[in-house]
Amino acid sequence: MSAVTRETVPPAGRDDDLRRDLVVLSLEPWDEVWRRNQHLVAGLLATDPSLRVLFVEPPVDHLHDLRRGASPTLGRRLRRLGPDDGAPEGRAWAYRPTKWLPRRLDPAGDDRRARGVARVARRLGMADPVLWVNDPDGAAVLRATGWRALYDVTDDWLQAVREPAEHERVRAAEQVLVERCAEVVVCSPTLARTKGAARPVTLLTNAVDVDAYRTPVPRPADLPDEDYAVYVGTLHPDRLDVDACLRLATHLRATGARLVLVGPPLLDALDVTRLEAAGALLLGARPAALVPGYLQHAGALVVPHVVDEFTDSLDPIKLYEYLAVGRPVVSTPVAGFRDQPADRVTTASAQNLADAVVRVLAEPRPAGVGPAPADVPRWSDRVQEMAAVLARVRATR
Template sequence: MNPARETVVGPDLVVVSLEPWDHVWRRNQHLVAGLLRERPSARVLFVEPVGDPLHAITRGAWPRPGRGLRPAPDVEGVGPRRLWLLEPTKLLPRRVAPHGDERRAAVVVRAARRLGLARPVLWVNDPYGATLARVSGWPTLYDVTDDWTAASRGSAESRRVLDGDRYLVEHAATVTVCSPTLAARKADARSVVLVTNGVDVERYRRPVPRPADLPAGGTAVYVGTLHADRLDVALCEETARALDGVGTLVLVGPVALERPDVDRLRRAGVAVLGARPFDEVPAYLQHAEALVVPHVVDEFTDSLDPLKLYEYRAVGRPVVSTPVAGFRDTSDPRVAVAGREDFAAAVRDALTVPAPAPATAEDAGAEPIPSWTRQVALMSDVVDAVLPPAPTPR
């Protein structure tokens, strides 16, 4: 790796993300912001999921088109107008407009040209980005963070995901994965580079006041997107009822559940707080009596490298998790893994048995916690390897 990271130049990037750029930071935002800080001449066009007005109507939400091309909000350490966001619009379903993906890919290409991005590297996180890789011809990095080929979807959508994933695995210059499980699954097709998630350990350990909306008394806190592919809603209900008179199960994160599931959780006594800005998350973790991971255990969740693994471990609170990837593999003695039938009781015990004082991973004898600084450096080397050499002047 290059030790003088601040002197690294370009290349420009077009990032096709599974999530929008918002106040809930995920892997893409941490890595992209880090790369921009260490590459002062680089710029990024961050392509968000499409605005889909018709789909919004079917979910009872207010329909709105995509927000188009716009400068990103200020990012610490990144100069103005170096990071741009693009939210295209999907006007019609694919069954009605079968070439919509190609039209949206053309929108991205035009936006990159308008910004004057020079020989960009295409960084694809969303398998639907395969169409853009195909039509743009840009050197491509495929960063696999979820095995959507294993997720439960309708037949048509599953087929599109499989086709996009297959194309990107076969044609991308480099494939990175976030977990050892994903590395093993992709190994039959090609070699991959493992770049796990990380955490800003210092920020998570810096003491902060208790959040005003954290319920009084003992709390078992979950931080992450509330999504049916990951969160075991029935187990959350069971756990909340087991905590009656002892404490409260608190879910912090974007709500992607159907309304009936949210209603079920609240009736069971779960505090569903919704999304919180990433710089407020440490407060919820630091002031919890226990941190929990009531996840479904299946082929899809086995592919994940949960951000919360590193965030939970950084704050040093007791953790109770179902036997999902990452948590079941750590040597951290503060992490207790419980099967579904024992999970609620284990969480209740965590709230009723006095916990030891917060400790660092080093004090607990566990493996080191990877930092975002280190993971940015790894991804920086990958980006450099993807870009073909510039043509030699004649």
């Protein structure tokens, strides 16, 4: 990844009308742990040679990093993406602003960062891009620019447990987005019902690269020698039921197996220590290309998620990844997983999850990739659907 200098920023020219410019305000950075935004944007770039993308990552927040015991994140500002990042050369950039102070001390910070996004877009020659908002804080950019926009809702943050002031701030930002965006896209049927009550929305669920997950790969060297159950995903306190994980890790350890957690750890330091003391193996984030190996060699794929109104709004990408691999799946009754037939997913309460996983691990079955349902959606299909949404947004004034 190379930093962008003035020499690498393309000047505006006579071909401006032939270009399709897109500014994406993402809830996650563009890194090796691919989520919905990266899959869709990379697919759009691959299928539309006229498309250029400015991918705006969440701001660096030094104080938040320090509060949760993490090392401060280094600001990366503007950088050019290329083939090593999964993007074509010269048509995609990532930009990460910095949040220097909490909002209560710097209430103008969101508007200042919004103006910064607009300046970076102009520097790249993006005079009239389409704005793709995934982060509700992107309402500030919409207000500052008036760009044609779509709101891609992947989490119902109004249902997350937050302080009243934060809840009201998010509510006001989402109201701006729902009222002013030309299109609203949602990732789950629950979001289609809640966000579609006031205006038309487009349901565009998540998906998986089926071929990548079904191609056998070697067992990763950092896995334990014993049998294991694995969870792949961000270890986020809004989603992961830490107490259920502790019970599961303890039960598995007693049977000679291990709980393996693969994904960026956003838990506080105490919860990480408790999980490791119970026998869980926390491997941290792994590049997306390596994830199939952790799933293909597992005795069970687990989803120890909290069950509440927030998780009911989600459409977990891991649902499609787990189904594509065809290994046994055991989950708490969360959205997506609880709707699957019993031959695909075993559901159990948080209190009974550990016993269910132990039973599944005791059942004899062939190793490696198992049978997968024929109806597992592919990212290539979702890319086409998002391209149609973007075309409708571009057609608006």
